[in-house]
Amino acid sequence: MKEKTIFQELASDKKYIIILSIFTFFFLFFTSKMSPLYPINEWSDINVYFNIGKAAMEGRTLYTESFDHKGPLIFIIYGIGYLISNSTFLGVFIIELIGWLILIYTIFLTARIYLQREFSFLISLIVPAFLIKYTHTGGSAEEFILIMSVVSLYFFYRFFMDEDTTVHNPKYMFLHGILFSMVFFIKLNLVIFWVFPILGILICLLIHKEYKNLLHNILSFILGVFVIAVPICLYLYINNALTEAFNVYILLNMKYGSPLSASDTMNHTFMRTYSFFRNDIVGFIIMSIGALYFPIKHIKNKIGKVSMILCALSLFFILFSPRTFHFYYPLSFYIFIIPGLISISLFIKRYVYISYSGKLLCLFATLALLVGISSKNFFGLGGYEITRQIDPNSPEFQFSRIIETEKNPTLLNLGSGYGNSIFTICNITPNVKYFLTPNIYYNMYPQMRDEQTKYIENKEVDFIVVDNFSFNYQHFRNLQAFKENYILMDTFVNKRIVFGDEFSTYYLYRKR
Structure with missing residues (x-):
C-alpha cells in the first residue's frame, strides 16, 4: 500500500484541521505581542532581532556592521518580517503564525501515529497551554527552534515506531538536514536534539546492511545542511564577514556559555531543575514521561528507544548546565510534552471512548483559547498594556x-x-x-x-x-x-x- 503524504493525512482529518487552524490564529493573536492587537513587543531580544534584520535588509552587513552574538538566521527571519511591514511586527507575526500552524498540525500528526483523531485533537489544544508559559511576549529564537524540532520529532517517531524498519526515505533525511542547519544558524547548541536520533537511523541502516540507502541518507542530510549553510556562508564571505561571524557566533558564544567547574555545573543543573520542577510540576512530570517512559514503552525499535532517551537527556543537560541561563530556555525541552501526553492518552483510552461532535470540538478549542489568554494577562496593567493610551x-x-x-x-x-x-x-x-x-x-x-x-x-x-x-x-x-x-x-x-x-x-x- 502506498504511503500517505502529509497533505493527504491532513486532508483526511479536514474537520479537525480547520478548527485547529482557527484556534491557532486566535491563540497567537491574543498571546503573542507580535500580533497587530498590541502596539509593541517590548521584549529586548525581539527588538534586537528585528532591528539587526532591518539593518541587514538595508545593506548593513551582519556582525561587521551590526553586532549581536545570536545566529544569522534569526536576523534573516526578522529581516523578512521587516520587508513585509517595516514599522511594526506584523510581518514577523505572519511568519510566526505560519510556524505555529506547522507546529499544531505536526503535533496532531504525531499524536495520530498512536491515537485516534479525538485524542490527537485534544493533545494539539493542550500542548500550547504548556508552551505559553515560556514563550514570554512571543517570537523568541527558542520558539522558532521548537517548531523545527517538532517537525523532526514526527519523522523520527514514524521511523522508530516499527521494530523491523530497515529503509529510511532519503527525502526525510534531507528535511532533517535543512532543519538541523536552520537551528545551527539560530542557536547552535540546540542541534544536540538531532544528533542521537540521526545516528540511530544511520546505525539501523548499517545493521540491516542497507548500504545504498545509508549512503543516500548521508548525502541527503549533507545536501539539506548545505541548502541553508551555503547561502549564509556565501553572504558572509562576499561581505568579508565570515571571520567576524565565526569569532562572534562561535567563539564568543563558546566563551559566553562555557561551563563552570564540575561541582558548580552540577549544582547549577540541580538548582535549575528543582526550580523548573516547582514552577511547573505537572508539565515536568508529563515531560519526564515523554522523555523516558514513552520511548521504552511505545517505541518498538530498540535503537530508537536508546536514541530518543539520549536525545532527551543531552538536550536537558545542554539547556540546564551552562554558565548562563534565562527563564525561557526550558521552552525547547517542552517538545517532550507531546509524547508525554500521548502516553497518558494511550492509558486513558483503555477505559474511555471519545467521539466528539463538531460543536464539542469548537467548545474545547474555545476553552483552550481562554486558558491561553488568561495565562498571559496581557490585558492587565504592569507593562503589558493593549494600547499606548493605557500607559x-x-x-x-x-x-x-x-x-x-x-x-x-x-x-x-x-x-x-x-x-x-x-x-x-x-x-x-x-x-x-x-x-x-x-x-x-x-x-x-x-x-x-x-x-x-x-x-x-x-x-x-x-x-x-x-x-x-x-x-x-x-x-x-x-x-x-x-x-x-x-x-x-x-x-x-x-x-x-x-x-x-x-x-x-x-x-x-x-x-x-
Missing part, C-alpha cells in the same frame, strides 16, 4: 516622543531592556555597529564597550539611552566625553523593578 509614560513611548521630534534620528542603547524597542517604535535603522548592548561582560568582549566609548567621544549618535542596571552603567556615567557631549533630556523610574533599595531607572540623553 503613555512607559519608557519606550515616553522617550520616543522626544526622539521623534528629530528628523532622521540616530540612537545608541548602552543598556538593554526597553531601550531596544525605541528603535522599532521610531523606525530607526542602526547607524553604528554596537548600537545596543547585549548582556556580555567587558572581560569577555571588550571591543564592544571600547567602540561605544568612541561613538560618544566622536558624537556619532544623536540620542543615547542607558539604564542604571546595565553592565557598563558606571563606566559611561563617569566618562568625561559623555558629560561634555550629551545632555540629559528625560528620566523614567520603573518602580516595578527594584534591586536592593534602587529602582530601575532609564535615562535619555541628546547630543549637545
Whole structure:
C-alpha cells in the first residue's frame, strides 16, 4: 500500500484541521505581542532581532556592521518580517503564525501515529497551554527552534515506531538536514536534539546492511545542511564577514556559555531543575514521561528507544548546565510534552471512548483559547498594556516622543531592556555597529564597550539611552566625553523593578 503524504493525512482529518487552524490564529493573536492587537513587543531580544534584520535588509552587513552574538538566521527571519511591514511586527507575526500552524498540525500528526483523531485533537489544544508559559511576549529564537524540532520529532517517531524498519526515505533525511542547519544558524547548541536520533537511523541502516540507502541518507542530510549553510556562508564571505561571524557566533558564544567547574555545573543543573520542577510540576512530570517512559514503552525499535532517551537527556543537560541561563530556555525541552501526553492518552483510552461532535470540538478549542489568554494577562496593567493610551509614560513611548521630534534620528542603547524597542517604535535603522548592548561582560568582549566609548567621544549618535542596571552603567556615567557631549533630556523610574533599595531607572540623553 502506498504511503500517505502529509497533505493527504491532513486532508483526511479536514474537520479537525480547520478548527485547529482557527484556534491557532486566535491563540497567537491574543498571546503573542507580535500580533497587530498590541502596539509593541517590548521584549529586548525581539527588538534586537528585528532591528539587526532591518539593518541587514538595508545593506548593513551582519556582525561587521551590526553586532549581536545570536545566529544569522534569526536576523534573516526578522529581516523578512521587516520587508513585509517595516514599522511594526506584523510581518514577523505572519511568519510566526505560519510556524505555529506547522507546529499544531505536526503535533496532531504525531499524536495520530498512536491515537485516534479525538485524542490527537485534544493533545494539539493542550500542548500550547504548556508552551505559553515560556514563550514570554512571543517570537523568541527558542520558539522558532521548537517548531523545527517538532517537525523532526514526527519523522523520527514514524521511523522508530516499527521494530523491523530497515529503509529510511532519503527525502526525510534531507528535511532533517535543512532543519538541523536552520537551528545551527539560530542557536547552535540546540542541534544536540538531532544528533542521537540521526545516528540511530544511520546505525539501523548499517545493521540491516542497507548500504545504498545509508549512503543516500548521508548525502541527503549533507545536501539539506548545505541548502541553508551555503547561502549564509556565501553572504558572509562576499561581505568579508565570515571571520567576524565565526569569532562572534562561535567563539564568543563558546566563551559566553562555557561551563563552570564540575561541582558548580552540577549544582547549577540541580538548582535549575528543582526550580523548573516547582514552577511547573505537572508539565515536568508529563515531560519526564515523554522523555523516558514513552520511548521504552511505545517505541518498538530498540535503537530508537536508546536514541530518543539520549536525545532527551543531552538536550536537558545542554539547556540546564551552562554558565548562563534565562527563564525561557526550558521552552525547547517542552517538545517532550507531546509524547508525554500521548502516553497518558494511550492509558486513558483503555477505559474511555471519545467521539466528539463538531460543536464539542469548537467548545474545547474555545476553552483552550481562554486558558491561553488568561495565562498571559496581557490585558492587565504592569507593562503589558493593549494600547499606548493605557500607559503613555512607559519608557519606550515616553522617550520616543522626544526622539521623534528629530528628523532622521540616530540612537545608541548602552543598556538593554526597553531601550531596544525605541528603535522599532521610531523606525530607526542602526547607524553604528554596537548600537545596543547585549548582556556580555567587558572581560569577555571588550571591543564592544571600547567602540561605544568612541561613538560618544566622536558624537556619532544623536540620542543615547542607558539604564542604571546595565553592565557598563558606571563606566559611561563617569566618562568625561559623555558629560561634555550629551545632555540629559528625560528620566523614567520603573518602580516595578527594584534591586536592593534602587529602582530601575532609564535615562535619555541628546547630543549637545
